[in-house]
Amino acid sequence: MPSLLSPFWHHSSESNPSTSLAAPPEYTPAAEESYEDGLKNEASNKEYYDAEDYCNRYDLWPPKGLLQEDSDTVWQMLAPSRFGIYDRTSQCGFIYDSDGKRPITIKTNPRCPDSCVMSDLPVIWSQSSREGQKGVYYEIQVAKMGEDASIAIGCAPKPYPDYRFPGWNRKSAGLHLDDMRKFFEQPDGGSNYIFEGLPQTLTPLAQNEVIGFGYEFDGGKIFFTRKGKRLSDAFVGRYTPTFTDIYAAVGVCGETEVHVNFGEHEFLWAEGNNEEWSIKNHAHNKRAFSSSGPDELLPAYQ
Numbered sequence: 453m454p455s456l457l458s459p460f461w462h463h464s465s466e467s468n469p470s471t472s473l474a475a476p477p478e479y480t481p482a483a484e485e486s487y488e489d490g491l492k493n494e495a496s497n498k499e500y501y502d503a504e505d506y507c508n509r510y511d512l513w514p515p516k517g518l519l520q521e522d523s524d525t526v527w528q529m530l531a532p533s534r535f536g537i538y539d540r541t542s543q544c545g546f547i548y549d550s551d552g553k554r555p556i557t558i559k560t561n562p563r564c565p566d567s568c569v570m571s572d573l574p575v576i577w578s579q580s581s582r583e584g585q586k587g588v589y590y591e592i593q594v595a596k597m598g599e600d601a602s603i604a605i606g607c608a609p610k611p612y613p614d615y616r617f618p619g620w621n622r623k624s625a626g627l628h629l630d631d632m633r634k635f636f637e638q639p640d641g642g643s644n645y646i647f648e649g650l651p652q653t654l655t656p657l658a659q660n661e662v663i664g665f666g667y668e669f670d671g672g673k674i675f676f677t678r679k680g681k682r683l684s685d686a687f688v689g690r691y692t693p694t695f696t697d698i699y700a701a702v703g704v705c706g707e708t709e710v711h712v713n714f715g716e717h718e719f720l721w722a723e724g725n726n727e728e729w730s731i732k733n734h735a736h737n738k739r740a741f742s743s744s745g746p747d748e749l750l751p752a753y754q
Contacts (some may be wrong), residue, residue: 482493486643495616500639501635503613507622510611512696515578519735526571527590527714527731529556532614555593555711562598562707568614569704572713573735574697575607576667580737587668588731589724590700591677593711594629594661599705600685602630605676606667606736608701609694617703623696625687626703627665627676629657634686647684654678666729667691667699680720 471621558569575588592605606618608628619626619635619642628633632654633642644653657663664677672692673685691698694724715732719725727733 454715464685475514479534484513486638486640491637494748495620499615500568501687502637503616503621506611506613512623513610515695515697516738518577518580519573519672519732525573525732525735526716527575527700529558529648529700529712530572532567532569544587555717556664556710558702558704558705558708558710560706560708562601564704564706564708566602566617566703566705567617568612568616569702570608570610570614571700573699573733575700575714575731576691576694576698577737578694578697582669582734583737584728585669585730585734585737586726586728587666587670587673588734589664589666589719589721589729590715590731591662591664591713591719591721591724592655592702593713594659594663594708595711596659596707596709597629597657598707601702601708602628603710604628604635604703605663605704606635606701607665607667607674607698607705610613610697610698612701615712616699617705623691623694624699624701625674627663627686628703629663632656632678635689638686645684645686649662660716664721664724666721666724667698677721680722682723701746 454579554745559599560567575590580629592603594603600619604617604619604626608618609622612624613621617626617628617635618624619628619637620639622637624635624637627633628635628642631642633644635642644650660680662677666675666677667673667677671688674687674688675685675689678685700712700714702712705712713719715724715730723729
């Protein structure tokens, strides 16, 4: 059941001393609805408590050095690791087209449990300057999401429990495509989008739809795109700054097929094709944040 955090309107009981009319109501923007349960799929209580223990047990990784400017590195997605207490690799049947010439493909079978597939390199580098860049962006195309299956797009730090969707645990964000709700460190049912001050449910996903994840440096804005159009900001004031690197994260459960594009191919969201949204440019920007004095060059990632 949804629980509304605050009312849409607040009415003042005081009268206007200059007239006999009551003062107009004071407007308060609508609060986001936070749901206790997922609309379709729900993780087990055991995995919730295991994930809490996992995050308490393992510290976040320190930042990586940045890439060499002449690097031809191509971002890839990695199968869920054995670092955690669950082994997802043997149950999911992932297939990767990782030659850098076409979007990466992730395929899972109907028995695949909740799994988080993450990029090998960060998309938000904590030690990179944000000057000259608007942000970073990547897209997925949902070729298949079977009955009772689920897919999520977002980001997360490492290490992250590979049996948890992005948005459920520490410093992670996600848009879950089974119920079209957004999450940021929300282990429950997430929240609906807010449009023009009012909560609104996004329409169900269609086959082969393209969904994008973006992070705008100005204001720390996390946003998503759909069918090439930018939606309203999902979260504001995140990772400003971040003291750990943030990676692309795609959640999969059940029978799915997802194509991931980090910019090797043209984005459906036209603005994302500009260099100022390039993940690779951000990774090469070697001027570190500095509150005083000149910036120093950072070591290259090995």
